[in-house]
Amino acid sequence: MKISVMISEGPYTHQASDTAYHFTKAALEGGHEIFRVFFYHDGVNNGTRLATPPQDDRNIVNRWSELAAEHNLDLVLCVAAAQRRGIADPDEAKRNGKDADNIAPGFRISGLGQLIEAGIQSDRLVTFGD
Numbered sequence: 001m002k003i004s005v006m007i008s009e010g011p012y013t014h015q016a017s018d019t020a021y022h023f024t025k026a027a028l029e030g031g032h033e034i035f036r037v038f039f040y041h042d043g044v045n046n047g048t049r050l051a052t053p054p055q056d057d058r059n060i061v062n063r064w065s066e067l068a069a070e071h072n073l074d075l076v077l078c079v080a081a082a083q084r085r086g087i088a089d090p091d092e093a094k095r096n097g098k099d100a101d102n103i104a105p106g107f108r109i110s111g112l113g114q115l116i117e118a119g120i121q122s123d124r125l126v127t128f129g130d
Contacts, residue, residue, distance in 0.1 A: 003027055004035045004118035007043035009129035011060035012053070016129035017046050021063055023126065028071050036074045036118040037064075039107075043129060044077040047107035048087050061104050068106030075107045076114045 005024055009016035024034055039046050051061045068075050077087060083096070089109045093101040103109065119125045 002033045002035050002122045004122040004125045005037045006127045007039050008041040010042040010045040020128035035122045038076050038115045040078045044082045047077045047104050048102050049104040050102045065104050065106040077109045079109050079111050
């Protein structure tokens with residue numbers, strides 16, 4: 001089965017990101033294809049490389065980056081939500097006159113069209129968060 005996932009909650013404010021990560025990992029281990037993981041609203045905070053949780057806590061951002069590298073996942077941050085929350089890749093930072101970017105490895109920024117495409121191309125679109 002081809003599955004896409006949407007996450008709309010931040011990594012440490014709600015259980016949604018942890019649950020989505022474990023769901024995605026289990027789906028991959030079960031032989032399913034993950035077409036795309038789309039981060040929306042506060043979910044874009046899962047894609048900042050500047051998150052530094054305590055050493056004895058889980059690093060949700062790194063988990064997503066590692067899973068993406070291992071399985072060639074398409075991790076997409078909504079551009080409008082990312083801009084509102086100060087998350088930028090090098091192109092967005094330059095375009096908006098910022099002096100740095102902060103996107104985590106394995107993530108990319110794009111528009112809502114990527115979410116629509118994920119819904120069309122996938123057998124299921126599973127959402128986590130409000």
